[in-house]
Amino acid sequence: MRQEATGFAATAGGAQRAPGRAGWLLLSPLVAWALAFVVAPAVIMLVYSFAHRGTLGGVRLGFTMENYAGVLDPVYMQIVIRSIGYAALTTVICLCAGYPVAYVIGRADARWRNLLLMAVMVPFWTSFLIRTYAWVTILKSEGLLNSLLLQLQLVAEPLEMLYTPGAVVLGLVYTFLPFMILPIYSSVEKLDGALIEAALDLGAGPLRAFSRVIVPLTSPGIAAGVLLVFVPSLGIYAVNDILGGGRVDMIGNIIENQFKGNARNWPFGAALGTTLLVSFALIYWLVNRRQRAMAESR
């Protein structure tokens, strides 16, 4: 993932040397890791996605397009579309909420900066599941938030917050917000203040300086943040089970069900997984290409 501050064509133009023998030796653990844990599982998934359903789970090897036809079935398409909707909404909220935070942290003086960065990262020290269950305690009808609102007499009846689509979006935003803040922060941190001053000196208002100078210069961070939020929030399934009451199935839930639920339909689960993987690769490629085009145009 490219995270250069300004997006000046650092990798786009320069010829890259192939690593020498010593280089390969140093790379070998990484290559072995990637082969064993990235390439091999993806290949197995691809092979399974064309196979037949096994009686007790598992697969009978063979070649059929049935599983991919299933992915296009309206029953599953409605869930794919809904998942994309939730992931897109999560990404937009994370961007709107995360950008100002990242900007403030990036422009703060060093002492504050580390403290604020720490505050963003501290939640990572606790398990994601425990943090999600903590939201149940806050949102439930006899929970912390409702007691507070009732005490302050802001509401007469407890609000229905847990097990709603809103709770799912809240959980997703809460989970992924740091993934938006951190890459944008790293772009903002390297932002050259002189360029902003120049824009202001040359007559740009603050809004224009922001949209024409600051945003383009931090766009690599934005792109990385968008990818890091959108892609995992499309595949996650625990948040909607815990905070959504299992009512809002997403692609992740459907895939899980093919392996661990009643369905026992591994090939179909593999086909869904392969479709997701290919879509992610495509999105990544498009974003990257755009970044490169932008960098070259400057």
Place this chain on the structure above:
Amino acid sequence: MKRFTSLALAVLLGGLFAAAPLAAEELNLFAWSEYVPQSVLDGFTEETGIEIHYETYASNEEMLAKLLSGAASYDLIQPSEYTIEALVKEKHLLPLDHAKLPNLKNVGKEYWGQPHDPKLVYSVPYMQGTVGIVVNTAKVKEPVLGYADVFQNKYKGRIVVLDDALEIVTWGLATLGLGPDAVTKENLERVRPVLAKWLPLVKVYDSDSPKTPLLNGDVDLGIVWSGEAAILIKEQPGKFAYHLPKEGAHMFIDNLCIPKGAEHVEAAHKFIDYLLRPDVSRKISEEFPYTNPNVEARKLLSDEERGNAASYPPGDPKLATFRDIGPLAADVDKLFTDLKAKSGS
């Protein structure tokens, strides 16, 4: 983890002393999470010196996936009745040696003659449960006697159900007068309009801990595992009531089986017999208040435990087990996925 450590140790030691004798006897148990009390495991190790490695799963399907992948070898598994039917069909279970199970006589006679394994050749009942209606009587005043009573518009947003396609489909079938063995393509279409009306009323789908939203006051009634309801009744006496749906209820029997390829068949028999001992079986009931198939152990229960309507439903209820439905499982799942997606927001 323990298993891995001992494996690593074995490899290390094996390298040092090529002909080293085998370590203490052991048993690889693969069972439901939250189902076998630690005190029972410890008691067995203390008595026999056999060390138990307890690995857990959360669904029959998860167990099948790991068992059949062959990645690890298990000596004892704990499948439900419909999974046993499938495992027997595919010849994945070892017949049990009844001569080594003298305590088998403690199993109630109603557990013999069940369709999945009528002569208990491959399986010994561990715990039995039902799926029934639990009601918060402080919030719901009218009687709720059947599935159709639960799914009424006035309870919209107050209902928790199991997140389980087959369960919900069979409830719908029951209201049409059909048993859980009537899952066919035609009947799935007949049940579709029933479920299409029900699902928009549901607030929470949860198979792991459906008691939680009831305890938290987020819902007022639901259809849940009897063991979950029994815990609610035990923890807040008088507040929750449980009964079996009048249309007919689903009963499940979780069993102990020895899969083919087991390495410690002898130890597995010993452990099964140990679990069948009344004093041991009674300890399991104390922690996990399902229906105990062990009639001798039932005699040791307190009046309060025996009187818990979720563990021991009064009367002579109409109960049926699930059957293996083969590839239809995928159709059941698809129907449920579709209706859930359309009823959600």
